[in-house]
Amino acid sequence: MKLTIQMMVNGQPVTVETEPNRTLLEVLREDLGLTGSKEGCGTGDCGACTVHLNGRPVTSCLVLAPEADGCEIVTIEGLAQSGQLHPVQQAFIQYGGLQCGICTPGFVMAATALLRDNPNPTEHEVREAIAGNLCRCTGYDKIVRAILAASDVAER
């Protein structure tokens, strides 16, 4: 049995037919071609699949697609505006906040949610906001520096 789901994804209305046991991450990647959100663990532990659901960061591997019906979703593909990267994306590049990059979309989505709610976070608040995101490469420090740098300039 398939369900029809309607969502706003990156500002565009989308309608998807899906089995009810598929995740939001699967629908985003496989049905909508939005492969920026990554599947690291599939069990809610790594944060690589983080997207915004009605403005809040969620691990989309743990959200069943029908739960997103009627919701507004923003993925990493929806952050750049008019060809300009979001200030957080710029800062990750500038401060070397990524290496292999598989964790990066999740960190960026967690960081943009933080800065929207808390434009000038402390380092502790930044580390708390990204506590659900794992990175095997960077040692985290450059990611934290990037987010703190973006907090001075981020569009909110």
Ligand code: FES
């Ligand atoms: S893939 Fe969703 S938390 Fe790891």
Ligand code: FES
């Ligand atoms: S940059 Fe490789 S896991 Fe974070």
